Amino acid sequence: MFRVTRAEVRLGKIRDNMKQIRCLFPDTVKLMAVVKADGYGHGDAEAARMAEQGGADALAVAYLNEALRLRAQGITLPILILTPIEPQEVPLAEEHELMLTVTSGEWFREMRRYRNASAADKLKVHVKADTGLGRIGLRSKEEWDELAPWLHADDIVVDGFFTHFATASNEDTTFLTRQRDRFAEMIEWVEHSGVAVNHYHCAGSAAALRFPELAMDMVRIGAAMFGFYPERLVPSVKLEPALSLRSRLMQVKQLRKGEYIGYDNSYRADGDEWIGTVPIGYADGWSQGLQGTQMLVNGKRATVVGKICMDQLMLRLPGPCEEGAEVTIIGSQGDERITCAELARHIGTVPQEISASIAPRVSKVYKE
Numbered sequence: 001m002f003r004v005t006r007a008e009v010r011l012g013k014i015r016d017n018m019k020q021i022r023c024l025f026p027d028t029v030k031l032m033a034v035v036k037a038d039g040y041g042h043g044d045a046e047a048a049r050m051a052e053q054g055g056a057d058a059l060a061v062a063y064l065n066e067a068l069r070l071r072a073q074g075i076t077l078p079i080l081i082l083t084p085i086e087p088q089e090v091p092l093a094e095e096h097e098l099m100l101t102v103t104s105g106e107w108f109r110e111m112r113r114y115r116n117a118s119a120a121d122k123l124k125v126h127v128k129a130d131t132g133l134g135r136i137g138l139r140s141k142e143e144w145d146e147l148a149p150w151l152h153a154d155d156i157v158v159d160g161f162f163t164h165f166a167t168a169s170n171e172d173t174t175f176l177t178r179q180r181d182r183f184a185e186m187i188e189w190v191e192h193s194g195v196a197v198n199h200y201h202c203a204g205s206a207a208a209l210r211f212p213e214l215a216m217d218m219v220r221i222g223a224a225m226f227g228f229y230p231e232r233l234v235p236s237v238k239l240e241p242a243l244s245l246r247s248r249l250m251q252v253k254q255l256r257k258g259e260y261i262g263y264d265n266s267y268r269a270d271g272d273e274w275i276g277t278v279p280i281g282y283a284d285g286w287s288q289g290l291q292g293t294q295m296l297v298n299g300k301r302a303t304v305v306g307k308i309c310m311d312q313l314m315l316r317l318p319g320p321c322e323e324g325a326e327v328t329i330i331g332s333q334g335d336e337r338i339t340c341a342e343l344a345r346h347i348g349t350v351p352q353e354i355s356a357s358i359a360p361r362v363s364k365v366y367k368e
């Protein structure tokens with residue numbers, strides 16, 4: 001059952017973006033495609049397949065259930081879960097050949113109660129270090145010294161040691177440099193302890209595109225695969241969005257000056273105005289914060305007026321329009337174009353929050 005409000009994903013764009021990114025790095029640099037949050041709202045398995053065709057060597061997701069969903073859809077690439085999972089879930093993760101993020105010796109102590117492995121069953125882990133984002137990861141030498149002995153075990157493979165930047169999209173690189181230097185210091189701890197690590201990695205999309213010299217052994221590409229990147233700071237590539245979102249006007253009416261639109265009389269007509277109702281609302285991921293943004297009808301911009309409802313919103317139309325006329329919410333129509341970046345600016349966020357917020361209630365259509 002398809003709803004008139006539908007997201008269209010152009011799979012070829014995801015593949016082409018990935019191919020371009022692949023070409024920026026030597027073959028010795030592994031490409032990990034980050035497809036968490038249902039592929040940033042583009043479809044997890046679909047994004048994973050396009051990433052693989054574009055040259056990805058591995059995938060990453062945030063949570064165990066996301067990795068299991070990919071496996072259930074037949075995805076066979078190596079998958080890293082970027083946040084530590086519950087120690088009791090480790091046997092399930094191993095059954096599906098998933099790589100795990102670890103940050104502490106304490107986690108290993110717990111995990112050993114649930115995992116009864118012989119040296120033949122190797123668990124692949126990536127150790128996460130916090131160099132300044134302040135999210136997850138070990139921060140001190142003491143924490144590393146506590147974790148290191150667990151990593152020497154015969155049944156553990158340290159496939160990676162990694163960190164994540166806090167300011168990779170900012171023009172000012174002072175803090176990024178500080179994090180890079182801290183990471184170099186931590187790598188020395190690792191090397192002195194004799195723990196063998198297959199891949200050191202630190203760069204997500206923005207860092208990898210802006211500073212290819214930070215690629216180390218692997219880059220982790222999420223946003224850029226979907227065409228979201230700080231374009232101004234990376235003139236060397238031209239990546240394109242893959243997602244558009246379209247609907248239709250479900251009702252059109254003319255208001256008289258002083259008449260109201262929306263809950264709490266949130267909009268009042270200034271004069272005689274044409275208003276169209278579009279079947280998308282905050283339960284579709286179209287937050288009330290997007291009041292005041294624009295959509296395209298008949299090739300022209302129309303502004304969202306009044307509070308956005310759960311299932312619908314209202315547009316102030318440039319003039320009378322046919323009921324059933326196509327509404328472009330994200331994407332191009334005529335010479336106009338609405339991007340996730342434009343919408344994101346309105347609510348003070350990043351483009352991927354717009355795409356990742358689109359609810360499963362919205363139909364998805366895949367095109368080449």
Ligand SMILES: *Cc1c(COP(=O)(O)O)cnc(C)c1O
Nearest residue numbers: 034082164204205220221222223
């Ligand atoms: C989400 C995430 C990424 C991907 O970041 P993008 O900026 O979307 O490329 C990389 N690494 C980690 C640890 C992440 O959580």
